[in-house]
């Protein structure tokens with residue numbers, strides 16, 4: 001096949017350059033005939049430009065065998081409006097393929113540059129000339145090539161066939177005499193690294209050689225170059241190996257040349273069929289994908305709509321090519337891999353992918369991603385039928401259709417596998433697992449430019465903000481059609497088959513009429529029966545030129561003895577080939593890159609989830625921030641409230657403590673007051689003693705009528721003093737035992753001596769009682785004080801630790817405590833004074849006793865008088881002088897210091913109490929001595945004990 005005489009291309013056709021591929025020749029190149037050229041430059045223009053099809057193809061009519069299969073859709077023949085081949089042309093001659101719809105005018109067509117080719121090269125014009133120059137000589141070559149396996153005379157110029165000498169260059173003027181169909185330029189194999197497309201290694205593919213903006217810089221879909229959009233349609237034919245071949249020897253009638261993208265049939269109605277790609281039985285799915293779909297997928301990622309569909313008779317390998325196997329992945333998984341590779345390679349854009357999967361089964365559309373509705377009885381109910389709608393923005397679309405957003409190849413493959421499992425499949429005569437429906441996978445690609453964040457690293461921060469550009473929405477449709485088939489015995493299969501065949505027939509009709517539709521443009525649109533089937537309706541957008549299209553037709557060439565070798569099968573194969581040729585010739589794509597919708601209100605805004613999600617994300621982020629700040633605010637408020645409550649509780653507690661403290665202080669104060677009063681009372685008692693003494697004296701005066709001018713002991717003055725002092729402590733006087741004794745009858749009954757002793761005894765008893773009373777008071781006070789001091793001390797230290805420096809209140813408290821301590825010490829001093837007084841009294845009594853003893857021989861009166869005189873002369877008698885709280889006894893003075901008894905409370909006045917007692921009788925004297933001694937001991941011991949005990953019981957005071 002490669003042994004032609006034409007110069008070989010500069011590089012092997014199997015391994016095209018990794019750089020941009022040559023663009024389709026422009027219209028004028030079609031005026032030239034095919035000639036040899038380098039691979040990069042010899043490519044002819046759109047498929048209609050050059051065809052080499054045997055006349056048999058042109059005069060193809062369903063054979064009688066075909067007619068036995070009425071249900072198999074017959075491709076439109078030359079009888080149709082597409083232009084028939086002039087009858088009478090002999091078979092097996094290279095003639096025009098009038099049977100195929102031909103565009104009437106090849107020249108002057110506006111041919112946009114195909115997005116599926118890379119660029120025009122300057123060499124193409126020259127190449128075309130070369131083709132033209134060899135056109136005449138190629139006639140013979142062409143003729144011979146039909147009779148034997150050809151060794152191409154356009155070595156390496158894959159897809160280029162010499163023009164038939166019988167065919168005028170009609171493809172230029174639109175006549176039906178065109179010869180060679182050659183669109184092999186699009187079938188260039190991918191670079192070696194992409195030939196083994198797989199999920200792993202397809203990352204570094206020829207796709208990386210594409211430059212963004214190719215289309216814009218080189219004419220774009222609507223620019224200069226191939227203006228008819230032919231390059232936007234790729235037609236490939238794949239030949240399935242014939243497993244039924246007995247001798248593994250392909251029937252001699254067929255010739256498949258994948259390098260030249262040529263299939264030749266030498267049988268009846270034979271001819272040459274050249275396409276963009278021809279894959280022989282050795283080609284695997286990766287090669288099919290690389291040549292037939294890879295660029296289209298790439299373009300879809302760039303913003304074009306793209307459609308790939310597999311067409312062919314049942315069992316010829318459509319599903320095998322589209323889905324593939326685990327070891328030989330088909331177009332769908334390879335496209336998915338490339339989609340994600342592209343996303344990885346394009347960090348400056350962000351993408352959103354969603355996928356849907358539907359099937360058309362018996363002219364009903366089912367969503368394969370939504371399982372059958374389960375009926376109430378638990379049985380699976382009917383699947384929800386999907387309707388087709390059309391609008392100006394989206395074109396024809398199925399609704400309601402579930403779309404799943406996918407984020408990884410695995411996820412996408414899983415979704416599709418789920419749909420595959422739901423698809424209707426059944427065994428037929430030709431295929432044990434025949435697809436009974438047309439299956440459509442739709443992958444919607446949304447993308448938008450991403451701007452680098454102000455401080456973001458160039459390594460592609462995915463969270464960087466977006467530029468205010470729009471969202472581009474494009475769709476990749478991957479369609480595995482059900483295969484045309486003969487009527488089956490099984491009724492269900494027959495029904496399915498009839499629907500399948502009807503829809504395929506409609507597809508063929510639409511494709512067949514596309515050419516005439518183009519011709520009739522301007523004269524009024526010719527009716528295209530898109531609505532005759534759901535399939536054509538769904539493919540309307542792609543067929544009418546809005547999409548890049550790649551059609552993969554599958555055939556099976558029967559070996560001798562195989563099922564495929566049956567005539568009917570050959571007829572079907574020919575039908576498929578004719579369909580492929582018509583598709584290549586007639587479908588004109590004006591696919592444009594999708595506009596970028598700006599915002600949700602943009603052109604594709606209603607579909608752009610990317611926008612909606614962005615807005616939603618922004619909205620949610622705002623909500624989150626609002627919620628956060630609100631939460632923080634609430635937290636702050638709550639904390640503040642808590643703090644306030646705690647403060648309040650602390651204040652309340654402090655208040656309670658303070659109150660308690662105050663109460664304690666009050667108690668302590670009361671106790672102290674009581675103590676003071678009591679001590680005062682004691683003083684008064686001492687004075688009372690004086691009063692009593694005065695009483696005694698007065699009694700003595702009364703009895704002895706003794707009056708002394710030396711001693712100012714006027715009753716009135718004494719009483720007034722007494723009463724004056726007593727006034728300071730009202731209510732206490734009555735309770736004093738010594739006062740009760742005043743003027744009692746008992747005193748009188750004691751007689752002179754008895755009177756004095758009795759009064760002293762009473763006085764001592766009163767003092768003792770008072771002492772006991774004092775001790776009790778002191779004990780109580782000490783207890784209270786201790787308690788109060790402890791609690792206040794702990795509080796003060798606690799408060800001090802909280803508040804540096806302490807408050808004025810605490811300072812006051814401390815001052816109060818120290819004041820109290822001071823008072824206590826004063827009281828103690830007073831107590832000591834009192835006790836000294838007691839001892840002084842005791843000693844005075846003793847001295848008195850002695851005085852009595854001295855004057856025992858005298859009369860009581862003289863004793864009294866002498867005693868009195870002694871006392872009055874102040875020589876050796878005892879004088880008790882209360883002066884400002886001082887007690888002077890025989891020159892010894894006991895001064896009660898301190899402010900405890902304030903001068904205002906107790907206004908002292910000099911008081912001299914001469915203790916005069918009548919000399920006791922011997923017995924009574926004894927008794928008195930005894931008693932006095934005991935009293936002395938007792939009082940002295942008590943006082944000492946008390947002082948020592950108090951000294952020990954006041955650690956706080958000492959501590960301070």
Ligand SMILES: Nc1ncnc2c1ncn2[C@@H]1O[C@H](COP(=O)(O)OP(=O)(O)OP(=O)(O)O)[C@@H](O)[C@H]1O
Pocket residue numbers: 239240241281312313314315316317318319320321431433434435436481482483484554
């Ligand atoms: N190129 C190939 N290489 C190896 N096996 C193939 C090839 N093409 C098809 N087959 C096998 O042929 C059988 C039928 O293929 P497949 O189901 O893909 O046909 P189909 O065209 O989808 O049929 P239908 O229209 O009935 O669904 C399968 O077992 C498949 O593995």
